[in-house]
Amino acid sequence: MENQLFPVFFKLNRLHVLVVGGGNIGLEKAHAILQNSPDSNITVVSLDFLPELETLVHQYPNVELIRKPFSCGDLLGKDLAIAATNNRELNYEVWEKAKSARVLINVADTPELCDFYLGSIVQKGNLKIAISTNGKSPTVAKRLKQVLQEAIPDSLDEVLHKLVIIRNKLKGDFAAKVKQLNSITDVLVRPEGENA
Known part of the structure; x- marks a missing residue:
């Protein structure tokens, strides 16, 4: 299961x-x-x-x-x-x-x-990620924690802080704000070298 x-x-x-x-x-x-x-x-x-x-x-x-x-x-x-x-x-x-x-x-x-x-916890400032293996392997969870801790830049907390400021300045209803934030944060998940 x-x-x-x-x-x-x-x-x-x-x-x-x-x-x-x-x-x-x-x-x-x-x-x-x-x-x-x-x-x-x-x-x-x-x-x-x-x-x-x-x-x-x-x-x-x-x-x-x-x-x-x-x-x-x-x-x-x-x-x-x-x-x-x-x-x-x-x-x-x-x-x-x-x-x-x-x-x-x-x-x-x-x-x-x-x-x-x-669970194993990865934290970078206000970003916190919990990892669970459904009790199957705490060792795997700890290894994933190490990988993510190294892969996520410390500067991400500054990005989160700035996004809060941007979110508070956005106009429109909830759906419009989500659409605008998705557009702004697209750069975080776009493959390297790909242009908007």
């Missing part, structure tokens, strides 16, 4: 994320979230925390570490949950409780229990 995922970009400063697990997997997930959305609201629940995780969260005021075992009450007020432990039974318990609480969940390294994936 082909990839039927629907890509979305969450505004994590408006949502609250629960991460269960304070080890390497929890650190990886929290770091990925904070790297992309530094104002994220995250609660990490675990009996123990890696020193690197404790150091990381000191830089982010909206992240809280709670040293305790996971309980279903941890899901109250949460919008997303990530089961990020190396204990399959605990991850399954977090999944069960999240489903009962109607909280979207990602269970690390268990695609069949995931409502969403944390």
Whole structure:
């Protein structure tokens, strides 16, 4: 079956994320979230925390570490949950409780229990591209990230900024503005050497 995922970009400063697990997997997930959305609201629940995780969260005021075992009450007020432990039974318990609480969940390294994936991200200023292999190969996603990171020029963010200014000055209805913007941005996709 082909990839039927629907890509979305969450505004994590408006949502609250629960991460269960304070080890390497929890650190990886929290770091990925904070790297992309530094104002994220995250609660990490675990009996123990890696020193690197404790150091990381000191830089982010909206992240809280709670040293305790996971309980279903941890899901109250949460919008997303990530089961990020190396204990399959605990991850399954977090999944069960999240489903009962109607909280979207990602269970690390268990695609069949995931409502969403944390994809590889390419970012150039305001441009952000998420890459998904539908859980089949995170390694391929990481390789594609490297290729795109190198292929997309850093100057693209300046182009985006200028296009916002142009868009705000355009006259006409939505369809007319789209047509004008398509004409202006045609140069971005035109094969090299081809004239307008």
